[in-house]
Amino acid sequence: MIRITLPRFGRFDAWRDAARDLARSRVLPESVAWADADTPADLFGSQAAPPPGDYPVTATKDFLQLARQVASHSDAERWSLLYGALMRAQTDRAFLSNPADPMLDRLTRMAKSVRRDIHKMHAFVRFHELPSDGPRRRFGAWFEPEHPVLEAATPFFAKRFADMDWAIATPEGVGTFTGGDITYDPPGPRPDLPDDASHELWQTYFANIFNPARIKTDAMRSEMPRKYWKNLPETRLIPEMLADAPRRVQAMRDAGATEAPAFAPRVTARIRQQPDDTVPDSLEQAAAQAARCTRCELCHAATQTVFGQGDPGSGLMIVGEVPGDQEDLAGKPFVGPAGQLLRRTMSEVGLDPGRAWLTNAVKHFRFTPRGKRRIHQTPDRSHVDQCRWWLDLERKFVAPRLTVAMGATAALALTGNRAALTPRRGGVEPARDGGPVLITWHPSLILRLPDDRAPAALAELRGDLARAAEMVA
Amino acid sequence: MDAAGNDRAAVTVPAGLFQNDALAQNTQGTYLSAMAQRTLQQKLAILSDAAKYDASCASSGTDRRDSRSGGIGSAGGTGICHAYTPDGRCISLLKILMTNFCIYDCAYCINRVSSNVERARFSPEEVVRLTLEFYRRNMIEGLFLSSGIIRSPDQTMGDMVRIARMLRVDHGFKGYIHLKTIPDAAPDLVAEAGLYADRLSVNIELPQDASLRHLAPEKRPETIRAAMADVRLNREAAKERSHTGKRPPRFAPAGQSTQMIVGADAATDRDILKTSANLYSGYRLKRVYYSAFSPIPDSSSALPLIKPPLMREHRLYQADWLMRFYGFEADEIGAAHPSGNLDLAIDPKLAWALANRAQFPVDVTRATREMLLRVPGFGTKTVDRILAARRSGAVRYGDLLRMGAIMSKAQPFVTLPDWRPGGLTDSDSLRARFAPAPEQLSLF
Numbered sequence: 021m022i023r024i025t026l027p028r029f030g031r032f033d034a035w036r037d038a039a040r041d042l043a044r045s046r047v048l049p050e051s052v053a054w055a056d057a058d059t060p061a062d063l064f065g066s067q068a069a070p071p072p073g074d075y076p077v078t079a080t081k082d083f084l085q086l087a088r089q090v091a092s093h094s095d096a097e098r099w100s101l102l103y104g105a106l107m108r109a110q111t112d113r114a115f116l117s118n119p120a121d122p123m124l125d126r127l128t129r130m131a132k133s134v135r136r137d138i139h140k141m142h143a144f145v146r147f148h149e150l151p152s153d154g155p156r157r158r159f160g161a162w163f164e165p166e167h168p169v170l171e172a173a174t175p176f177f178a179k180r181f182a183d184m185d186w187a188i189a190t191p192e193g194v195g196t197f198t199g200g201d202i203t204y205d206p207p208g209p210r211p212d213l214p215d216d217a218s219h220e221l222w223q224t225y226f227a228n229i230f231n232p233a234r235i236k237t238d239a240m241r242s243e244m245p246r247k248y249w250k251n252l253p254e255t256r257l258i259p260e261m262l263a264d265a266p267r268r269v270q271a272m273r274d275a276g277a278t279e280a281p282a283f284a285p286r287v288t289a290r291i292r293q294q295p296d297d298t299v300p301d302s303l304e305q306a307a308a309q310a311a312r313c314t315r316c317e318l319c320h321a322a323t324q325t326v327f328g329q330g331d332p333g334s335g336l337m338i339v340g341e342v343p344g345d346q347e348d349l350a351g352k353p354f355v356g357p358a359g360q361l362l363r364r365t366m367s368e369v370g371l372d373p374g375r376a377w378l379t380n381a382v383k384h385f386r387f388t389p390r391g392k393r394r395i396h397q398t399p400d401r402s403h404v405d406q407c408r409w410w411l412d413l414e415r416k417f418v419a420p421r422l423t424v425a426m427g428a429t430a431a432l433a434l435t436g437n438r439a440a441l442t443p444r445r446g447g448v449e450p451a452r453d454g455g456p457v458l459i460t461w462h463p464s465l466i467l468r469l470p471d472d473r474a475p476a477a478l479a480e481l482r483g484d485l486a487r488a489a490e491m492v493a
Numbered sequence: 494m495d496a497a498g499n500d501r502a503a504v505t506v507p508a509g510l511f512q513n514d515a516l517a518q519n520t521q522g523t524y525l526s527a528m529a530q531r532t533l534q535q536k537l538a539i540l541s542d543a544a545k546y547d548a549s550c551a552s553s554g555t556d557r558r559d560s561r562s563g564g565i566g567s568a569g570g571t572g573i574c575h576a577y578t579p580d581g582r583c584i585s586l587l588k589i590l591m592t593n594f595c596i597y598d599c600a601y602c603i604n605r606v607s608s609n610v611e612r613a614r615f616s617p618e619e620v621v622r623l624t625l626e627f628y629r630r631n632m633i634e635g636l637f638l639s640s641g642i643i644r645s646p647d648q649t650m651g652d653m654v655r656i657a658r659m660l661r662v663d664h665g666f667k668g669y670i671h672l673k674t675i676p677d678a679a680p681d682l683v684a685e686a687g688l689y690a691d692r693l694s695v696n697i698e699l700p701q702d703a704s705l706r707h708l709a710p711e712k713r714p715e716t717i718r719a720a721m722a723d724v725r726l727n728r729e730a731a732k733e734r735s736h737t738g739k740r741p742p743r744f745a746p747a748g749q750s751t752q753m754i755v756g757a758d759a760a761t762d763r764d765i766l767k768t769s770a771n772l773y774s775g776y777r778l779k780r781v782y783y784s785a786f787s788p789i790p791d792s793s794s795a796l797p798l799i800k801p802p803l804m805r806e807h808r809l810y811q812a813d814w815l816m817r818f819y820g821f822e823a824d825e826i827g828a829a830h831p832s833g834n835l836d837l838a839i840d841p842k843l844a845w846a847l848a849n850r851a852q853f854p855v856d857v858t859r860a861t862r863e864m865l866l867r868v869p870g871f872g873t874k875t876v877d878r879i880l881a882a883r884r885s886g887a888v889r890y891g892d893l894l895r896m897g898a899i900m901s902k903a904q905p906f907v908t909l910p911d912w913r914p915g916g917l918t919d920s921d922s923l924r925a926r927f928a929p930a931p932e933q934l935s936l937f
Contacts, residue, residue: 146631229584252576291597320702
């Protein structure tokens with residue numbers, strides 16, 4: 021039997037060096053006894069290791085990462101298990117990527133248990149402040165992890181608490197951080213930590229953030245197992261909190277509803293907006309009323325009303341179908357891809373996009389959610405009919421000399437005619453209220469058309485907008 | 494943080510630890526009573542008690558950073574739950590209200606103006622000191638700050654932003670900050686909040702607009718959604734490089750979340766899930782939190798004093814997971830039961846599978862990832878392992894057990910080289926196999 025003794029700290033690197041040399045001589049796993057600082061000297065044979073042989077030894081990055089975690093497990097067999105896995109991997113690399121392999125499964129479970137223990141140590145160490153005579157504050161803690169994870173767990177604290185000095189004592193040893201460096205020492209007796217005023221405040225917080233009306237102690241115990249309780253300042257309150265919970269809930273129930281203080285209605289009256297049912301006498305009032313519109317059900321899913329914007333005195337009104345994703349988020353019409361195409365095309369024919377009233381036939385976005393995206397849906401006739409209230413008010417206050425209807429929905433809302441758009445495109449029709457309506461494509465159609473048909477449609481849109489520019493000039 | 498420890502919490506009053514619910518009855522009309530006399534411990538008791546109805550405590554998924562280059566704290570990667578209370582909720586952040594004074598009158602909220610609850614207000618310095626001292630003792634990952642509305646939304650949001658700025662700029666705090674955004678606050682305040690906070694959240698409060706208008710008359714659903722849209726647009730703008738190639742500063746790197754109260758109105762689970770689907774798709778939310786409506790002390794007569802529907806809340810979270818990680822649509826899950834509510838006795842994936850048995854059994858050796866994800870008892874990790882193991886040969890019953898599949902659930906829905914469900918898949922009594930035995934109702 022070859023005996024390999026690993027040091028108290030830096031165990032994984034020592035194991036790796038020894039395992040590499042043994043594997044180079046193809047020493048079989050069953051002929052190695054792995055010992056650590058606490059193993060009695062005479063328990064196993066003490067044959068010396070042979071000098072390293074010439075066999076090549078390789079290990080993947082994933083295996084080394086797994087091995088490093090398994091090395092912090094409390095199971096005394098871990099070193100020989102790891103060496104066995106290393107030897108097996110020299111001839112059978114595939115088992116390391118097969119989750120169904122029993123050997124990999126055992127190592128993976130051990131690594132998982134270690135990772136959980138490290139995580140719990142990061143969570144449940146509680147520092148007590150210690151007196152300090154230097155410029156840095158000093159803290160100390162006592163913690164009892166399930167596995168020997170001190171070395172694996174302390175770098176986290178070094179990164180987090182770099183501006184203070186601290187020591188974490190465990191049964192495995194003591195990690196001390198002074199002036200930016202961690203050192204490890206053999207275990208000593210459990211330190212006597214001084215009382216810390218902040219621990220009392222922490223208990224106050226713990227007791228009060230708890231909702232007595234919902235008791236779920238199983239959930240608590242599965243995440244904060246009892247083995248960790250003895251070193252947490254807050255857990256000693258739990259029995260009292262649980263015992264008192266039914267009384268508190270009953271007291272709430274008995275008290276029932278109470279009478280509001282007399283000043284409450286005065287406060288809310290000051291800030292509560294009264295519903296405004298008057299017929300608006302300005303565009304601003306119409307916009308404010310539209311922002312709270314619930315005439316159809318689209319308002320429940322859409323973000324907000326997208327009312328028209330632009331220059332109400334220009335004599336030109338451009339009407340699209342419905343706001344899209346971007347318009348809905350921004351609360352402004354024609355800011356998405358189709359809107360940008362419209363604005364660009366308007367500029368090309370000498371129409372300043374800011375010098376027209378831009379709006380939509382329907383003022384709330386209609387969509388179907390699909391994962392992280394919202395898919396545009398064409399509004400129904402009922403939506404168009406309900407929303408005409410706002411479109412008519414816009415027409416009343418803007419009083420356009422010409423209206424451009426982009427797409428079938430806008431044409432329907434303005435003229436009442438739902439016939440196919442293709443033969444009507446480029447024509448001027450009378451609006452319901454009498455004014456002229458120039459019918460053209462919606463820019464989003466151009467974005468959806470295949471590449472061979474889009475340029476022609478865009479040219480038609482451009483031509484129609486140029487004609488609109490002449491008509492209002 | 495000097496040698497004398499000037500930022501340490503100095504006050505200790507070994508008074509009763511519990512915020513006394515009954516005390517609320519004795520403070521009629523003392524809304525503006527002298528709160529300056531309260532000790533830090535008393536304020537902490539009142540303002541953490543007032544914050545406990547917010548479910549979120551997440552501290553994960555933000556930028557990786559630590560204190561080796563100065564300051565205090567670290568963040569990034571998975572969050573850490575530092576403690577658990579007996580209500581089963583984790584404590585990751587110091588979750589407090591800046592103040593529980595509020596001019597709004599939301600019926601479901603203990604801090605509404607018409608409540609007689611005890612009131613208190615922290616100074617910004619007190620919030621900063623509590624956060625740093627708890628943080629230094631490894632009790633928290635950071636701060637989750639919310640507030641009642643005092644004077645105006647802008648005033649309140651401005652004070653909250655000031656606290657976040659003090660932590661980040663004055664103290665070099667690298668831990669996690671979650672700020673609850675006030676919906677009506679000015680856009681530039683929200684823009685500044687996003688520079689300091691890891692996460693911003695606005696509560697949607699209730700699943701349907703009509704309930705919100707009814708129960709929270711000062712709030713407006715469209716304003717709440719517009720605030721979420723604003724956060725999304727800010728986050729997207731922060732990801733785009735300018736024409737010089739410079740990246741703007743990060744904006745709320747851990748994203749935004751929201752919370753919905755379940756059981757305070759008549760919305761069905763299907764309504765709730767549809768609302769969630771709209772929110773996820775519209776505002777790129779990281780999470781929607783469901784909070785079972787919990788009776789509050791000093792409650793409003795507008796609401797029933799019921800036991801919080803904890804199982805319903807749990808099933809909604811399961812359904813939410815199915816939408817986000819398993820490729821389910823809200824309507825599919827909601828349609829499994831004609832009432833529009835989730836089956837409380839069995840989990841929603843199992844309920845869906847039972848209602849769609851024509852799609853089963855699934856051949857585990859051939860099925861697509863999408864279909865494997867729909868098998869009850871298979872989680873996302875199990876499915877990944879199955880896909881990896883299939884490359885090394887056939888996957889058998891014992892392998893699935895080792896890879897974490899819950900075979901007691903999966904049995905009727907899969908075929909394997911060494912397992913056939915036979916008539917089990919279509920048997921009439923399949924639901925009864927999974928549902929807990931019916932309980933004898935109490936006569937009294």
